[in-house]
Amino acid sequence: MRDNERSAEFVAFVQARRSDLVRTAVLLCAGDEAHAEDLVQTTLTRLYLSWPRVQRADSPLAYSRRCLTHVFIDETRRAHRRRETSVAVPMDALGRDPADASPDLDLRALVLTALSSLAPRQRAVVVLRHWHDLDVDETARILGCRPGTVKSQTARALAHLREFLTTADHQLDLEVS
Amino acid sequence: MALNHDLKHALDVAAGDEPRPADPAADLARAQAAVRARSRRRFRLGVSALATAALVGAASVVVLDGSPTSPPSAAAAEVRLVAEQLDAEPYTFDLTPEGWSVQAQLPSAVTIAPDDGSTSDEPHDFRGKLVIIFDANPPTGRDVEHESRQFWVNENPDYTIISTRTRADEPSGVVSIQYPHNTGWEESAMIEFLASVHVGPGAQHGQG
Secondary structure (H helix, E strand, C coil): CCHHHHHHHHHHHHHHHHHHHHHHHHHHCCCCHHHHHHHHHHHHHHHHHCHHHHHHCCCHHHHHHHHHHHHHHHHHHCHHHHHHHHHCCHHHHCCCCHHHCCHHHHHHHHHHHHHHCCCHHHHHHHHHHHCCCCCHHHHHHHHCCCHHHHHHHHHHHHHHHHHHHCCCCCCEEEECC | CCEEEEHHHHHHHHCCCCCCCCCHHHHHHHHHHHHHHHHHHHHHHHHHHHHHHHHHHHHCCCECCCCCCCCCCCCHHHCCEECCCEEECCEEECCEECCEEEEEECCCEEEEEECCCCCCCCCCECCCCEEEEEECCCCCCEEEEECCEEEEEEECCCEEEEEEECCCCCCCCEEEEEEEHHHCCCHHHHHHHHHCEEECCCCCCCCC
16 A cells, blocks of 8 residues: 555544544543543554554444554553553543533533543443443453453442442432443 | 433543544654654664574574565465464474464474465564564563463554463463464464463573
């Protein structure tokens, strides 16, 4: 494949799919938008380097989400990133002004704070299973673990989220379909 | 007041609004710079490996990665593992890739090539082949657990390396398999194959 063809396809992909990757990364990073942008940039570079695999994928978007999740998991293994994540304050990261408060902004801040209280892999499980609607086997394949691990991580993550969100301070009751 | 929210909706809100369309030029520039950097690394790796080969002869590794131009194996569509022992002293395998055979064996590495003649006869040209490597480098990559054993998967654009630590009764080190993406092997099969490797006492750590 010629470089200019690859570049043209890549540009079209970025125009169509970047926003999806950014939103996924924001959830994985629990609202740390700078970190999310870093992840997306790294992901897009990796995709370009292995563009023939993107082309061969049944769903280039699904492939790119998988790549993004791998980048996220890799990043969380690095000590400096873990340290940064552990002190991140999602409510502040959103940069929200109290004057702009709205039900959706409240909900967003609350959910991101709840996500930040999960371990990175549990957060990834929640995003893959309950936002991208992937099944257990596909989630396990992406995370490189057994389906049983996904099930147990999901159960623990949801229990934690419910507990976090239904405390007196938060008063939010999540329904998991 | 308690609110009821579907988790999917809550996550959708938390993901934020659609960001403004970004100029893809910056992403493209970064990606193209990465391609150039990779080309430089490959060139340096090739020069370094060739120099090593000149010094230590046939035991050296000349090419570690399958380039996009490497020919796809004719066996690509039908590769599978069968329960037969494969001997490559000091390594033995409980499983055998059907239609593949040991092409070269060293105390630090084994090269396994398809029988269809689609790859080079030169055992130090790893393109299109499976390579077992034994060294002391710490494993890196994505964690995968298989039969209570830890594996690390390191994906590259053209090939993947999967590593695991040797068993307690084997020489201490890390045994890895490198497989090219254009030969039809899946990660799960490669983990299974690597898990079947027994490292004998004659194994020696390779350089790298």
